[in-house]
Amino acid sequence: MFSELKVDVRPAIESVGFQKIGQYGPIFGLIGLYALFSAFADQFLTYGNQLNILRQISLIGILAVASTFPILCAEIDLSIAQMMELTGVLIAGLATGSYVAQTVSVPVAVLAGLATAVFLGGVSGFITSRFEVPSFMTTLAMLFLADGLSLTISGNRPIRGLPEALTALGGSEIFGIPSIALVFLTLLAVSQLILSYTRFGLYIYAIGGNRESAELVGINVKRVRMGVLVLSASFTVLAAIVAMGRIGSVDPNMGTGLLLPPIAAVILGGANLFGGSGNMIGTLVGVLILGVLANGLNLLGIGPDGQLVAQGIVLLVAVLANVSRR
Amino acid sequence: MLATASRRRFLRRSAIVGTGVLAGCLTEGENSAKYSTAVSIPSVEYQFFVRLQDRYEQLQKERDISGTFYDAQNSVSQQVSDVETAVTNDVDFIAISPITEQGVTPAVKNANEADVPVINIDRTIKGAEVATHIASDNVQMGVDATNKCLEFMRGIADKSSYNLLELRGTPGTSVANDRNEGLKRALKENDSLSLLGSQNAEFSTSEAVSVMEDFVTSHGDKIDGVYAHNDLMALGAHRVIQDSNLSDIPIVGIDGTDTWVQTFSDNQYYATVAQLPEKMMSTAVDVGIEVVEGKEVKEFYQTEAPIITQENAQQYLDEYF
Numbered sequence: 001m002f003s004e005l006k007v008d009v010r011p012a013i014e015s016v017g018f019q020k021i022g023q024y025g026p027i028f029g030l031i032g033l034y035a036l037f038s039a040f041a042d043q044f045l046t047y048g049n050q051l052n053i054l055r056q057i058s059l060i061g062i063l064a065v066a067s068t069f070p071i072l073c074a075e076i077d078l079s080i081a082q083m084m085e086l087t088g089v090l091i092a093g094l095a096t097g098s099y100v101a102q103t104v105s106v107p108v109a110v111l112a113g114l115a116t117a118v119f120l121g122g123v124s125g126f127i128t129s130r131f132e133v134p135s136f137m138t139t140l141a142m143l144f145l146a147d148g149l150s151l152t153i154s155g156n157r158p159i160r161g162l163p164e165a166l167t168a169l170g171g172s173e174i175f176g177i178p179s180i181a182l183v184f185l186t187l188l189a190v191s192q193l194i195l196s197y198t199r200f201g202l203y204i205y206a207i208g209g210n211r212e213s214a215e216l217v218g219i220n221v222k223r224v225r226m227g228v229l230v231l232s233a234s235f236t237v238l239a240a241i242v243a244m245g246r247i248g249s250v251d252p253n254m255g256t257g258l259l260l261p262p263i264a265a266v267i268l269g270g271a272n273l274f275g276g277s278g279n280m281i282g283t284l285v286g287v288l289i290l291g292v293l294a295n296g297l298n299l300l301g302i303g304p305d306g307q308l309v310a311q312g313i314v315l316l317v318a319v320l321a322n323v324s325r326r
Numbered sequence: 327m328l329a330t331a332s333r334r335r336f337l338r339r340s341a342i343v344g345t346g347v348l349a350g351c352l353t354e355g356e357n358s359a360k361y362s363t364a365v366s367i368p369s370v371e372y373q374f375f376v377r378l379q380d381r382y383e384q385l386q387k388e389r390d391i392s393g394t395f396y397d398a399q400n401s402v403s404q405q406v407s408d409v410e411t412a413v414t415n416d417v418d419f420i421a422i423s424p425i426t427e428q429g430v431t432p433a434v435k436n437a438n439e440a441d442v443p444v445i446n447i448d449r450t451i452k453g454a455e456v457a458t459h460i461a462s463d464n465v466q467m468g469v470d471a472t473n474k475c476l477e478f479m480r481g482i483a484d485k486s487s488y489n490l491l492e493l494r495g496t497p498g499t500s501v502a503n504d505r506n507e508g509l510k511r512a513l514k515e516n517d518s519l520s521l522l523g524s525q526n527a528e529f530s531t532s533e534a535v536s537v538m539e540d541f542v543t544s545h546g547d548k549i550d551g552v553y554a555h556n557d558l559m560a561l562g563a564h565r566v567i568q569d570s571n572l573s574d575i576p577i578v579g580i581d582g583t584d585t586w587v588q589t590f591s592d593n594q595y596y597a598t599v600a601q602l603p604e605k606m607m608s609t610a611v612d613v614g615i616e617v618v619e620g621k622e623v624k625e626f627y628q629t630e631a632p633i634i635t636q637e638n639a640q641q642y643l644d645e646y647f
Contacts, residue, residue: 041544049543056536156376158531158558158585247531248565249585251558253371257528298540304497304526 026270026285029318033289037296044299054181057291058170059243061184061284063262065191066235068283069228071266072195074208074275075128075135077232079142080239080262081255083120086150087113088240092159092250095166099153106165114237120146121233125226135229143259154252162244170245180242187238192280204228208275265290268318289318359392361419361618363611364412366396366405368425368449373583374603375423377646378447381607389611402429409433413440419457419614421607423448427500443617445610449500457617460609462629464501467599468508468555471578474633475551476512476519478576478595488550489522491541493563495529495555502529505555505580522548527559534562542570551576557586557598564589564596582634584647590639597635600642605629 037044063080070077091113097103104112124142128135170180195201203224206214215221244250269286271278293314297307365382367375379395386393394412398405402425410433412420420442424430427450434454437444446456472490479488492509495502506524513519522545527534534554541549552567552575554560560579567575574595579586582600590596606629613623634642 043543046543052539052543056539059532151370156370156373158561158583160585160588243532246565247535247562249531249561251531254530254532256371256530257533294536295540298525298537299544301523301544303524304494307526308497 026268026282026289026318029314030285030289030292033292033296033314037292037299041296041299044296049295049299051176051178051181053288053291053295055178055246056295057287058178058180058184059239059246060258060261060265060290061287062187062235062239062242063258064265064283064287065184065187065280066232066239067262068191068266068271068278068280069204069231070135071263071271071273072208072275072278073204073225073228074211075225075228076263077124077139077229078136078259079120079124079139079146080232080236081258082143082146082150083117083233083236083255084239084243084258085252085255086120086146086153087117087237088243088250088254089150089154089159089252090116091237091240092162092166092244093153095163096159096161098159106163109166110237110241113240114234117233117237118230121230122226124233125229128229129222129225135225139229147255150252154250156252158249158251160249162249166241167245167248170242171248172245180246183238183242187235188280188284195279200224200227205276208272208277210276261290262287264315268315289314359386360390361392361615362415362417363391363393363419363421363614364396364415364417365393365421365447365607365610366398366408366412366430367423368398368405369400370397371400374448374581374601378423378603378607381604382611385608385611389615391611391615398425400425402426405430406433410436413437413442416440417442418618419443419445421445421447421610421614422451424451425449427452443614445614445617447606447610458613458623458625458627460606460613460627460629462601462606462631464504465508465511467580467601467631468505469512470508470631470633471505471580471597471599472509472512472519472553473516474597474599474635475553475576475578476516478578478597479551482574482576482595483550485518485550487518487520489520489545489548491522491538491545491549491552491563492524493527493534493537493552493554493559494524495526495559497526502555509553522550527554527562529556529558531558531562531565534559535565538563538566542566542572547572549575552578554579557581557583560586560596560598561589564593582642582646584643587634587639587643590634590636594636597633599631600634601631602629602646604646 043049066080067077091109093099094104094109094112095106120142124138127133127138169183172179174182203219206219207221207224211221243254265286266283267273268289269282271282293311297310367378370376382393382395396408398408405425409420409422409430413436420437422430422444430451431453434444434451438455443457446459448461475490476488494506513521523541525537527537549572552563554563557579560577563577576595579598582598586598609627616623
C-alpha cells in the first residue's frame with residue numbers, strides 16, 4: 001500500500017524496524033558511565049546495587065515510555081507527572097475509603113483512575129487535535145488542572161494504609177527481580193511492539209515526520225494525535241500504582257520533580273524532540289543514563305551541589321553527541 | 327454547521343454559568359465584620375499552609391473578622407500582586423509568609439506607605455517594615471531533631487561514636503538551609519556524633535527512597551540513625567529500612583505530618599519536631615488586631631515546636647488532625 005505513495009515516508013518506515021535501534025551514541029555514553037563508576041565505587045557493580053538501579057529507574061521509565069508516544073508524534077505531554085498524582089490520589093482514596101464512607105474494591109478503584117486518565121487525556125487530545133491548540137499549552141493547562149484536583153481531593157494529606165493488592169505491583173519481588181522493574185520492562189516491550197508492528201505505530205511516525213503528508217495519504221491525523229495523548233495519560237495509572245508500592249503511601253505532591261526527567265530521558269535516548277524518529281530502546285538507554293548517573297554519584301558520596309554540576313555536564317555532552325550524529 | 331451551532335450554544339451556556347458563579351462570589355464577600363484582613367502564603371501545595379488556611383477560616387468566625395486567603399502558587403510575582411490587591415482593598419492588616427526573603431519586599435513597602443500593618447508569619451521578610459514576626463525557629467528545630475536522634479541512638483547501643491545520615495530538602499530554600507544549620511550546630515555540640523553522609527532528596531518521599539537505597543548500599547550497617555529535613559523524606563527512609571535487614575535505626579523528621587506520626591505506634595525510635603501552623607495563625611490574628619487597635623506588640627513571637635514521639639503521638643493526632 002505504501003509503495004504507491006508519492007510522499008516520502010521512508011525515514012518513518014526505517015525508524016520502525018529493529019535495525020535502527022542500535023543508536024550507538026547514547027549506548028556508548030552509558031557504557032562509559034558504567035566503566036567510570038565501576039572503577040571508582042566499590043559497590044556499584046554488585047548484584048544488589050544493579051537491582052537498586054532497576055528499582056530507581058522504573059518510575060521515571062514508565063513515565064518516559066508514556067512521554068515517548070507524543071514526542072514521536074511531534075506532540076508533547078507536560079501533564080503526566082500531575083496526572084500520576086491525580087490518578088494515584090483517586091485510586092488510593094477510593095481503595096482506603098478516605099473520601100467516600102465505604103471502601104471500594106481495588107479493581108473498581110483502578111478502573112475509576114483509568115477512566116479519569118482516559119477522560120482527561122481525551123480532553124487534552126481533543127482540544128489539541130480539533131482546535132489546533134499546541135499540545136504544549138493544552139497539557140500545560142491539564143498539568144494545573146490535575147495538580148489542583150489532586151490537592152483538592154486529598155485535602156493535601158498523604159494517604160497511608162494502602163491495601164496490599166495496590167502495593168504488590170511496585171513493591172514485591174518475583175524470582176528475586178523487583179516487580180516494579182518487570183512492569184517497566186514489559187510496558188517498554190509492549191510499547192515497542194505497538195510502534196513496530198501496528199498501523200497506529202506507523203501513523204505516529206508518519207505524522208511526527210510530516211503531518212501534512214500524512215494527512216494527504218489519508219491518515220486520520222486527528223484521531224492519532226488524540227490517541228497518543230490518551231495513551232500517555234492512561235500509562236500514568238500504571239506509574240501511580242507502582243509508585244504506591246515503591247513509597248508505601250500516596251502523596252498528592254509525589255509528581256514534583258518528575259516533569260522533565262522523563263522527557264530528558266527520551267531525548268537522551270536519541271529521539272527527535274520534534275517528532276518522527278526515536279524508539280523505546282533509546283528511551284530505555286536514556287532512562288538508564290539518568291538513573292546510573294544519580295546512583296553512581298550517590299555511591300561516590302558526591303554532595304548535592306556537585307551532583308547538579310555533574311548532571312549538567314553529562315546532559316550537555318549527551319545532547320551534543322545526539323546533535324552531531326544527525 | 328451543526329458543530330458550530332452546538333459550540334456556540336456551549337459557549338453561551340458557559341458564559342451564563344460563569345457569570346452566575348462570579349456573582350455568587352462577589353455577594354459572599356460583603357459582610358459587616360469588625361476588621362477586614364488578608365493572608366498571603368507561598369503555596370497550598372504544602373500541608374503546613376493548608377492547616378494555616380483552615381485555622382484562618384475558623385478564626386474569621388471566632389474573632390469577628392472578614393478575610394481573604396491568597397495562594398501565590400509558588401510564584402513571586404503572583405504574591406506581589408496578591409499583596410497589592412489586599413492593599414488596594416484597604417484591609418486593616420495583612421499577614422504574609424513570603425516565598426523568598428526579598429521577593430515580596432516592594433509590595434510590603436507599598437503596604438507601609440498605605441499604612442496597612444504587615445504581620446510577617448513563618449518565612450522572613452527582609453528590606454521592608456513589618457509590625458511583628460511570628461515563626462518557629464527552623465534552626466532550633468534542626469538542633470532538636472538531631473539531638474532527639476542522638477538520644478535514641480544512645481538508647482539502642484552504647485558506642486563512642488554514632489553515625490548519622492542527613493536527608494536534605496531542596497537546595498537553596500531557607501527551610502533546608504536552616505534545618506541543615508541546626509544539624510551543624512548539634513554536630514559541634516556533640517563529639518560523639520558524626521555525619522556519615524548527606525544528600526539532597528528534594529523534600530520528596532520517592533526521592534528519599536532512592537537516596538536511602540544508595541546510602542544502605544554504600545554504608546550498610548554503619549548507619550546508626552537518620553535525620554530528615556521533613557517527614558515525607560523520613561517516610562521514604564522508613565520504607566527502605568523496613569525492607570532491608572538493618573534493624574532499630576532511629577529516624578527523626580520535622581513538620582509533624584500525620585502520616586509520619588501514624589508510624590510511631592510500631593516504632594519507638596521514630597520522632598518528629600512538629601510545627602503548629604494553627605497556633606501561628608491565631609497568634610498572627612490576635613497580634614494583628616492589637617496592632618490595629620494601637621497596642622504595643624513584641625518584635626518577635628516564637629511559635630513552639632514540640633517533639634512528638636511514640637509517647638505523645640496519639641494525643642498530638644487527636645488534637646490537630
